[in-house]
Amino acid sequence: MAPIDHPASCDFEEALAAAARGINVSAMHVTLVVTSAAKIPLLLQLLRSRAISNCWGLVGRMSEDEWMLRALSFVVATPEEVRGTALFSSRLEALVLDKAAVAQNTFFHELLYESRHRKLPVFPAQPRVPVFRRPWQHGVSAMKGWVDPRDRSSVKGELRSSLEETLPEVLSCSGLGDSWFDSAVESFADGDSIVQQDWSAILSYMPGVFHRLARGDKWLTLVLAPDCRAAPIARFMQVFARHFGLPEELVGLQAASRVAVGSPERFHPSNRLSDVCQLILVEADKLFASHRPEMEWIVERLEEDVQIGLHSETLPPEVEDLASRFAKRHRWERLDKAGASMDGIRQFYACVDDESCKLDELCRLCKELRRRFKVQAAVVCNSSARVVEVVEEMRKRGLSAFGIHSGMGEREVELIKRSEQRSVIVTDHGCSKGARDVINFEMPLSPGDYFERASKQRDQVTKVVISLVVGGQECELLDRVRSLYGVDIDLLPSQPKRPVL
Numbered sequence: 001m002a003p004i005d006h007p008a009s010c011d012f013e014e015a016l017a018a019a020a021r022g023i024n025v026s027a028m029h030v031t032l033v034v035t036s037a038a039k040i041p042l043l044l045q046l047l048r049s050r051a052i053s054n055c056w057g058l059v060g061r062m063s064e065d066e067w068m069l070r071a072l073s074f075v076v077a078t079p080e081e082v083r084g085t086a087l088f089s090s091r092l093e094a095l096v097l098d099k100a101a102v103a104q105n106t107f108f109h110e111l112l113y114e115s116r117h118r119k120l121p122v123f124p125a126q127p128r129v130p131v132f133r134r135p136w137q138h139g140v141s142a143m144k145g146w147v148d149p150r151d152r153s154s155v156k157g158e159l160r161s162s163l164e165e166t167l168p169e170v171l172s173c174s175g176l177g178d179s180w181f182d183s184a185v186e187s188f189a190d191g192d193s194i195v196q197q198d199w200s201a202i203l204s205y206m207p208g209v210f211h212r213l214a215r216g217d218k219w220l221t222l223v224l225a226p227d228c229r230a231a232p233i234a235r236f237m238q239v240f241a242r243h244f245g246l247p248e249e250l251v252g253l254q255a256a257s258r259v260a261v262g263s264p265e266r267f268h269p270s271n272r273l274s275d276v277c278q279l280i281l282v283e284a285d286k287l288f289a290s291h292r293p294e295m296e297w298i299v300e301r302l303e304e305d306v307q308i309g310l311h312s313e314t315l316p317p318e319v320e321d322l323a324s325r326f327a328k329r330h331r332w333e334r335l336d337k338a339g340a341s342m343d344g345i346r347q348f349y350a351c352v353d354d355e356s357c358k359l360d361e362l363c364r365l366c367k368e369l370r371r372r373f374k375v376q377a378a379v380v381c382n383s384s385a386r387v388v389e390v391v392e393e394m395r396k397r398g399l400s401a402f403g404i405h406s407g408m409g410e411r412e413v414e415l416i417k418r419s420e421q422r423s424v425i426v427t428d429h430g431c432s433k434g435a436r437d438v439i440n441f442e443m444p445l446s447p448g449d450y451f452e453r454a455s456k457q458r459d460q461v462t463k464v465v466i467s468l469v470v471g472g473q474e475c476e477l478l479d480r481v482r483s484l485y486g487v488d489i490d491l492l493p494s495q496p497k498r499p500v501l
Helices: 012-021 037-054 062-071 079-083 106-118 155-166 168-172 179-189 200-214 227-243 284-290 292-300 317-326 355-373 384-396 410-419 447-454 473-485
Strands: 030-034 059-061 074-077 092-098 122-126 194-196 220-224 259-262 276-281 307-311 345-351 378-381 401-404 424-428 438-440 463-469 489-491
Touching (some): 062 074, 179 200, 194 200, 200 227, 227 259, 284 317, 355 384, 378 384, 401 410, 447 463, 447 473, 463 473
Parallel strands (some): 092 122, 194 307, 220 276, 401 424
16 A cells, blocks of 8 residues: 555644534534544543533544444544444544554554545644643643553443433333434434434433533523433433533533423423423323323423424324424334334235235245245234134145134144244234244234234344235325334335335
């Protein structure tokens, strides 16, 4: 690889300031700061202090804050950490390189080549020992060098410990860290309003809240939660603030706090509601059930452009109305039941002309899946009587099929599953949960029933779901599933393309 002429080096703080001058305050862009692992702790301390003083935004460390990279303004990383990420995207705005630390690393050249290809500004710097004080705290000792001699506990570990103590439901939620969660983090930090039904929502809203504070936003964030949740949420948000170098006093249970956390009756008489720019509701369905007058009073006094982060395990009409009123651009709805999700599931539909053609198409599919893909799908009907009927018809067509339905005993069901592994299993809705792959011979009666059939548990690697549809209401149901869960349901490749959906 040919050598690269590096731009002239400059003081590290000057490089950071130069990179920060290019930050687009109205959009989420990230500046990548690359240095050695030994220098990162004190560099983070320096950069967070400067970011707060100058309202640059949040500063995170790649190894600890990767789950919220899309909401950060600065990311500090080693060359090795950068190599394994997809940071070179449209969001990357500038590079600050510790030339002394990374010049001997082969990835240093790759970074420079990629940055030139992307026409990114690069600021190689020779760091020197800085002396600084936090803007809100006096008496902070000066840094003595770039290498921090003390063993520090992982900030990521502190966040996790705080969640275990305050909101254990977040850590046990199967949605934590998946593509929905990543999108929610980015979208809420960008200013979108979001509706979510699982507990990962609480964590996904945090970067957007503190991004505003780190950018110097003077508006208020109101977090409403049931009485038993308010204090734990406030404690976790204080830990989150400390993690990014922000004063914990920003978060409190008083209406005067910049981030005010509490139950609806605490803020019912508040005269600061006109200053609220963000509203986060935790367990909104329970809030409306137990504090309807206070909730309606608060909602009526909020501005129409308030950004809302709504968590509700169910979506009663009053929650739907609230979401519709405050959703600024778009909204997400997701469902998470007992550790199940539809992430990574391949979903298809196959068109049939009428009910009489379904059995022929079903038998063809079962043979094709078994022959080409070694897939033995469970065929799901809506009733035990239909199960018996389908089994008889499949046997007449030369297929080995056995029925399992909710009228059978548990021991009988397990015996059939173990002894007939090479046969097609036809089952009703009550016995369909946990099936490896599914063919919906009869469409479920609701989107929730579809989710129960189609969702996979966390330990499942993949799953295929094929629905046989005739048209009319069955097509409408698939459209509702697409809209509600944000999933793709494609025409089965082996079928002729017909614009049914």
